Amino acid sequence: MFGKLTIEALPLYSAIAATGALVTVGGGFIVFVVVTWLKAWKYLWTEWLTSVDHKRIGVMYIVLALIMLMRGFVDAIMMRAQQAMALNNGGYLPPEHFDQIFSSHGTIMIIFMAMPFMTGLMNIAVPLQIGTRDVAFPFLNSLSLWLTSAGAALVMVSLVIGKFSTAGWTGYPPYSGIEANPGVGVDYWIWALLISGVGSTLSGINFIVTILKRRAPGMGLMRMTPFTWTALCASVLMAFAFPALTVACGLLALDRLLGMHFFTNELGGNMMNYPNLFWIWGHPEVYILILPAFGVFSEVVSTFSRKRLFGYESLVYATAAIAILSFTVWLHHFFTMGSSANVNAFFGVTTMIIAVPTGVKVFNWLLTMYRGRITFHPSMLWTVGFIVTFVIGGMTGVLLAMPPADFLMHNTTFLVAHFHNMIIPGVLFGYLAGYMYWFPKAFGFKMNEPWGTAAFWFWMIGFYLAFMPLYVLGFMGMPRRMEQYNDPTWQPWLIAASMGAVLILIGIACLVIQLAVSIRDRRKLVDVTGDPYDGRTLEWATSSPPPPYNFAVLPEVRDREPLVDMKERGVVYQPPRAYEDIEIPKNSAAGVVLGGLAFVLGFAMVWQIWWLVILCGVAMWVTLVLRASDDESEFILSAAEVERIEVARYRALRNQNGRRR
Amino acid sequence: MNANVTAMPSDHEPESDIHEQRALGFWLYLMGDAVIFGLLFMTYGIMVGNTAGGPSGKTLFSLNNAALETVLLLVSSTTFGFASLASKAGSRSAVLSWLLLTFVLGAGFVFLEIREFSGMIGAGAGPDRSGFLSAFFTLVGTHGTHVSVGLIWILIMSGQVLFKGLTVPVVSRLFRLGLFWHFLDIAWVGIFSVVYLPGLL
Numbered sequence: 001m002f003g004k005l006t007i008e009a010l011p012l013y014s015a016i017a018a019t020g021a022l023v024t025v026g027g028g029f030i031v032f033v034v035v036t037w038l039k040a041w042k043y044l045w046t047e048w049l050t051s052v053d054h055k056r057i058g059v060m061y062i063v064l065a066l067i068m069l070m071r072g073f074v075d076a077i078m079m080r081a082q083q084a085m086a087l088n089n090g091g092y093l094p095p096e097h098f099d100q101i102f103s104s105h106g107t108i109m110i111i112f113m114a115m116p117f118m119t120g121l122m123n124i125a126v127p128l129q130i131g132t133r134d135v136a137f138p139f140l141n142s143l144s145l146w147l148t149s150a151g152a153a154l155v156m157v158s159l160v161i162g163k164f165s166t167a168g169w170t171g172y173p174p175y176s177g178i179e180a181n182p183g184v185g186v187d188y189w190i191w192a193l194l195i196s197g198v199g200s201t202l203s204g205i206n207f208i209v210t211i212l213k214r215r216a217p218g219m220g221l222m223r224m225t226p227f228t229w230t231a232l233c234a235s236v237l238m239a240f241a242f243p244a245l246t247v248a249c250g251l252l253a254l255d256r257l258l259g260m261h262f263f264t265n266e267l268g269g270n271m272m273n274y275p276n277l278f279w280i281w282g283h284p285e286v287y288i289l290i291l292p293a294f295g296v297f298s299e300v301v302s303t304f305s306r307k308r309l310f311g312y313e314s315l316v317y318a319t320a321a322i323a324i325l326s327f328t329v330w331l332h333h334f335f336t337m338g339s340s341a342n343v344n345a346f347f348g349v350t351t352m353i354i355a356v357p358t359g360v361k362v363f364n365w366l367l368t369m370y371r372g373r374i375t376f377h378p379s380m381l382w383t384v385g386f387i388v389t390f391v392i393g394g395m396t397g398v399l400l401a402m403p404p405a406d407f408l409m410h411n412t413t414f415l416v417a418h419f420h421n422m423i424i425p426g427v428l429f430g431y432l433a434g435y436m437y438w439f440p441k442a443f444g445f446k447m448n449e450p451w452g453t454a455a456f457w458f459w460m461i462g463f464y465l466a467f468m469p470l471y472v473l474g475f476m477g478m479p480r481r482m483e484q485y486n487d488p489t490w491q492p493w494l495i496a497a498s499m500g501a502v503l504i505l506i507g508i509a510c511l512v513i514q515l516a517v518s519i520r521d522r523r524k525l526v527d528v529t530g531d532p533y534d535g536r537t538l539e540w541a542t543s544s545p546p547p548p549y550n551f552a553v554l555p556e557v558r559d560r561e562p563l564v565d566m567k568e569r570g571v572v573y574q575p576p577r578a579y580e581d582i583e584i585p586k587n588s589a590a591g592v593v594l595g596g597l598a599f600v601l602g603f604a605m606v607w608q609i610w611w612l613v614i615l616c617g618v619a620m621w622v623t624l625v626l627r628a629s630d631d632e633s634e635f636i637l638s639a640a641e642v643e644r645i646e647v648a649r650y651r652a653l654r655n656q657n658g659r660r661r
Numbered sequence: 662m663n664a665n666v667t668a669m670p671s672d673h674e675p676e677s678d679i680h681e682q683r684a685l686g687f688w689l690y691l692m693g694d695a696v697i698f699g700l701l702f703m704t705y706g707i708m709v710g711n712t713a714g715g716p717s718g719k720t721l722f723s724l725n726n727a728a729l730e731t732v733l734l735l736v737s738s739t740t741f742g743f744a745s746l747a748s749k750a751g752s753r754s755a756v757l758s759w760l761l762l763t764f765v766l767g768a769g770f771v772f773l774e775i776r777e778f779s780g781m782i783g784a785g786a787g788p789d790r791s792g793f794l795s796a797f798f799t800l801v802g803t804h805g806t807h808v809s810v811g812l813i814w815i816l817i818m819s820g821q822v823l824f825k826g827l828t829v830p831v832v833s834r835l836f837r838l839g840l841f842w843h844f845l846d847i848a849w850v851g852i853f854s855v856v857y858l859p860g861l862l
Binding site: 136137201205206208213214240244262264266267268269273277280 | 678683685690692693694697700707711715788790791793798817828
């Protein structure tokens with residue numbers, strides 16, 4: 001009846017695992033109680049969960065990302081604490097538990113923190129920047145969100161029911177094979193990735209079509225904002241790289257479920273094919289995450305230096321070059337696997353080449369700041385911190401790109417330090433910059449700046465303290481993922497690294513306080529204009545938060561910085577002569593229902609509850625077919641209603657200006 | 662054309678734009694699917710020799726069966742083409758008949774494939790026998806699953822043509838179904854030339 005699921009699945013084997021489960025269940029329970037107490041279920045359902053509005057979907061993506069950031073960080077600080085104390089003793093975490101933690105840390109941070117954060121920022125900013133009323137496929141957008149959430153929920157549930165994978169976030173066989181890993185952990189990992197991977201593929205397709213087909217009149221490709229360009233390139237990578245992850249995880253699932261021999265050690269299996277398939281997705285994935293962050297930095301640096309971006313064309317071409325090159329470097333993740341010297345040399349050279357367009361961008365940002373009138377908004381601090389730190393990580397990357405050097409550093413903490421040195425400043429700092437930059441657009445009030453600045457400094461200093469020691473440890477020969485060790489010269493460095501993690505913890509606390517303080521002071525921080533930074537691009541031309549239709553009249557673009565151009569021509573914030581009816585997609589419960597069914601389907605696959613798998617599969621089919629056959633998925637917002645919303649906005653604007661005078 | 666679909670205020674996004682966007686989105690999905698097939702072909706290519714002492718394609722495959730499958734699928738693509746032409750001409754009954762014929766041919770293909778698979782599994786050459794057979798069943802089975810999904814989709818679209826008529830959204834869905842069906846043909850040509858022909862010759 002319940003497949004492999006028994007009462008044994010509860011995490012009573014260790015006090016720490018049981019605490020983790022309690023925190024997860026307790027957190028969910030508290031949210032449930034608070035929403036019920038506020039009588040907010042109906043509001044939540046009609047205004048948010050079933051919404052197909054890209055701005056709301058974007059906000060929900062970022063909420064998911066921030067929750068998963070907390071979870072992933074708890075994993076991180078637990079690992080740092082374990083390694084700081086586990087010299088010649090077992091520390092406080094048994095190996096089985098430690099292995100789950102490093103596996104879930106990587107999985108969560110890449111797939112369920114960075115991906116939703118990026119997709120969330122794209123959702124909030126891209127349609128506004130290209131001057132359209134919605135994405136090309138609003139319902140698919142909602143479906144993507146809920147499939148991603150279903151994957152994240154599977155990872156969270158593994159804390160409470162059963163265990164998570166112990167095979168690392170990359171899930172290499174034979175560790176992830178059924179012989180070495182007979183439990184359900186790897187299955188949780190596989191189904192979380194498969195389900196959310198479908199969501200990411202659909203997001204990629206959605207944004208390619210949105211950007212290529214729905215730009216405002218006059219916005220040629222070379223008038224798109226840098227963020228839109230990077231979002232386009234990242235979307236192309238998403239649409240074409242995620243299928244490779246689907247194949248890698250799917251074949252691994254077939255090995256585990258049906259006893260096939262793709263990656264086994266016997267009967268003709270070839271486990272070296274797995275890293276190939278995985279990294280054909282995995283390397284483009286790095287650029288999927290990092291390109292939109294580059295886009296954010298470009299927007300921020302231009303806005304807060306009050307200058308046009310230096311070398312826009314070169315930045316666009318560099319972005320496209322990185323996107324193409326990203327498919328040609330995957331083998332550098334396994335130089336030591338035994339390819340010939342010539343093959344390794346080829347991938348080493350392509351890896352070094354990819355540093356060139358990235359270097360071009362660094363000069364774009366530096367020269368934009370040169371002689372600019374810089375405002376040190378927290379977003380700008382994240383940007384400057386990124387430039388400095390990322391260059392260091394880039395240099396260690398070029399070092400690792402040399403196969404002979406890689407043979408020495410492979411699988412050591414040097415590598416761990418390197419990719420954190422790329423991904424924390426290159427991805428996370430970028431997304432946090434974007435979060436603070438576009439927050440007023442999404443909610444109509446600015447974020448508290450002092451707490452944002454404090455968060456930046458704790459993250460920045462904490463990052464250096466946490467990861468520079470890992471470079472040193474790598475040179476000293478410390479392998480990654482060690483639960484305990486017996487070399488006393490390592491311990492001081494590991495203690496230093498754990499102090500860095502504590503600083504980052506304070507940085508995260510500052511982010512939470514910043515959000516709370518900003519919400520408390522929302523009246524003081526209110527932004528009526530919709531343009532709090534004297535912005536340069538179209539998202540600042542509409543109100544904050546934008547109305548459901550974004551623009552009452554679609555803007556006409558005459559310049560690469562349309563808002564600067566409109567301000568110079570004096571045509572900005574002018575009520576149009578007449579309003580028109582606007583077509584708006586209706587809310588749909590199908591997205592959240594399909595997400596819920598996908599979650600149950602994944603859970604049933606993990607525990608091999610076959611009747612439930614079939615039931616969910618059929619229910620998903622029926623929901624999808626019903627939704628796909630719906631010919632009336634839109635409603636008309638009348639011109640009178642649009643006029644009412646817009647007139648209120650212009651009145652507020654006039655009042656504000658009157659008070660200023 | 663259905664009246665309430667065309668009766669839209671003129672200053673709105675034209676219906677044709679929306680369907681153009683959907684077509685582009687569907688093309689992108691197909692290209693992603695092509696990546697999946699490409700990687701499965703690649704995996705098959707590196708595992709074709711890994712028979713682990715078990716049977717190889719030479720003893721397992723039947724040229725007659727594969728040729729018949731090919732004929733059924735290619736002809737079904739042609740009949741789908743006629744269904745598309747009939748939808749442009751606005752002839753509901755012709756569309757339905759061609760769709761029905763396509764369905765029958767596709768179902769015949771799936772039947773032959775299931776018969777081939779069950780015969781192999783019965784002879785002890787199932788997907789868990791060797792790396793080669795894992796790769797074979799997964800590649801060919803993925804294609805067969807796609808065809809089966811296509812069959813269900815054909816049924817759904819036949820129902821829509823029957824009950825909604827050839828409205829703009831229905832015709833645009835038929836167009837995307839056509840892309841899907843022809844794409845599966847191309848994938849099959851790949852399977853026939855990469856799996857069956859070299860396996861037998």
